[in-house]
Structure formats: C-alpha cells, structure tokens
Amino acid sequence: MFKFQKYEFPKLGYVKVPRFKIGAESEIRLNLKSGYSSDDLLKALINEKFLEKVKTNVISKDKKEDYKKRLQFEVAELSKLKFTDYILLVYGVISFCKENGIANGPGRGSAAGSLVLYTLGVTQVDPLKHDLLFERFVSAARTDIKEIDNDIYISSASLPDVDIDTQASKKHLINEYLNSCFNNQTCAICNFSTLQSKVLLKDVLKTYKRFNEDDAKLVSNLIETKFGKVD
Structure with a gap:
C-alpha cells in the first residue's frame, strides 16, 4: 500500500555551488596532480598570478611577504567556508571575458577587499594599498552552509557578492559560456525597473x-x- 512520507526541503533558500573545472592544458601548466581538489587549483592559480605580479613589479618585492601572508589568510578562510569553487567560477567568467574582448568593471563593493580576487585579476583594486578589509567580503559570522550528498549549499543571504559589471551587449556570450560549462543546468536573473x-x-x-x-x-x-x- 502506498504511504505518504514527509519530505524536508533542506535546499530551500540555499544556492548549490557547482564544481569548477579547467582544461587539460591548464592542468599541465599549473602542474596539478591527478585527483587535485578545488583548493589545490585555487592555490596553483594564485601562485602563478602572484609571481607574475611580482615579476612585473605590480607588487613590489619589499612588500612581497605582506601580500603572501594576506593571501594565505584569505585562501584558508575561503576553504574553511566552502567558497573556493564559487571564487573559481567568478575567475572563470572574468577569464572568459578577457579572452573574448568583453569589457568588465574594475571591481566594486566588498569584493574589492579581497586580495585573492585582485591577484586572480577579477578586480583591479589592490586592497592592501587601499587598506580594504577582507572581512567585509567574507565572514564566518555571516555564512550559513549545508553539505548534502557531497554537494555544498550556501544560504542565498550569505553568498558573497562580486560586482563585475560585464558589458551589457555581450552578456549573452557569458550565459552561453556558463551553459557550456554546466550542461545547461543554469539559470539567470533579470531586473526590470519602472518609474511612476x-x-x-x-x-x-x-x-x-x-x-x-x-x-x-x-x-x-x-x-x-x-x-x-x-x-
């Protein structure tokens, strides 16, 4: 006999964080070993980009240790709060924009306080130079996370906001890129404003x-x- 069973909605109000993947060429370039984690990927990317900034003197050699210390702190916090794949996803979007001539802003709001985002090239604002706080972008006190069937769900109220202000006339290309990354399992939100x-x-x-x-x-x-x- 059929029986009704109470069903809980643990995912309601939470956003599933997708696993971010890179191509085989990038894996080889970054010297990533088989079975690498998202944290391994983020650290490898940051190391690559950080060395580039030091080499080109964007980050001065005498300040190098200060930047490394801040990066280690931010990476540890992002890993602890399960935000690594989200950061990688944003990095992927910005990289796609740069490769395809899609303009985007320099970064604004609380995201400008992240040295990780600055190092990855997501933002163009150096938070150490301008004394910006990482805690305004990400904080354990504001974060609500659930792990269900090995998937990470973050409360929509605590998901950190990265304002990248991409070129409006080419947003459809970004949507196509994301659809190709996640087998069309994506959605988009639009906003309509009216004036009385x-x-x-x-x-x-x-x-x-x-x-x-x-x-x-x-x-x-x-x-x-x-x-x-x-x-």
Whole structure:
C-alpha cells in the first residue's frame, strides 16, 4: 500500500555551488596532480598570478611577504567556508571575458577587499594599498552552509557578492559560456525597473539645466495623487 512520507526541503533558500573545472592544458601548466581538489587549483592559480605580479613589479618585492601572508589568510578562510569553487567560477567568467574582448568593471563593493580576487585579476583594486578589509567580503559570522550528498549549499543571504559589471551587449556570450560549462543546468536573473509619473517627470525635468530640484518637485506635484497612488 502506498504511504505518504514527509519530505524536508533542506535546499530551500540555499544556492548549490557547482564544481569548477579547467582544461587539460591548464592542468599541465599549473602542474596539478591527478585527483587535485578545488583548493589545490585555487592555490596553483594564485601562485602563478602572484609571481607574475611580482615579476612585473605590480607588487613590489619589499612588500612581497605582506601580500603572501594576506593571501594565505584569505585562501584558508575561503576553504574553511566552502567558497573556493564559487571564487573559481567568478575567475572563470572574468577569464572568459578577457579572452573574448568583453569589457568588465574594475571591481566594486566588498569584493574589492579581497586580495585573492585582485591577484586572480577579477578586480583591479589592490586592497592592501587601499587598506580594504577582507572581512567585509567574507565572514564566518555571516555564512550559513549545508553539505548534502557531497554537494555544498550556501544560504542565498550569505553568498558573497562580486560586482563585475560585464558589458551589457555581450552578456549573452557569458550565459552561453556558463551553459557550456554546466550542461545547461543554469539559470539567470533579470531586473526590470519602472518609474511612476511623479518620479519620471521630476527626473526628466532635472536633466534640463533651467530646472532645479525645487522647480522639478513643484511641477511633479501637479500630478494628482489619489489614495496614495498616482493615476
């Protein structure tokens, strides 16, 4: 006889972090051994990029040890909080953009506080030079993680945000790249903004130099409001 069974939703409100993979050529270049972990890959990439920055004097040799110490701390934190694959995923997107002439921003928000992201070339802001805190980007106190069937799920509320501001006209190429990486098991979120009559008129008037803030507000207030809503 068929019986109903209570089903729990442990994944609801959590984001599954996909495993990031690189090509065989990159594995050879980075000297990765068979069965390497995501942490091994991240460390190898950071070592490669770090040496490049030191060699080109982007990071001065006299500050080298300070940068190494900060990188070791960040890598350990990212590994402990299970964010390694997420960081690698973002790195993969930025690398794809650079290889295909897709413009992206220098990095903003809390992500600019990560030396790992700066070293990987995801951001262009040196957090040590500008005294930026890594803890604003990632913190154990704000992180909620579940491990289910060997997969990592991070609470959507605690997932660190990396604002990379990619070129709008070529976003479809990035979507195609991600779909190819994860066998079309991806989704995308879009945002539509609308302006009501009062706000719209005020913003339009402010674009003309002869209308100041007070004038624009005075004119927009002529639009009738009923029960708190604009017709």
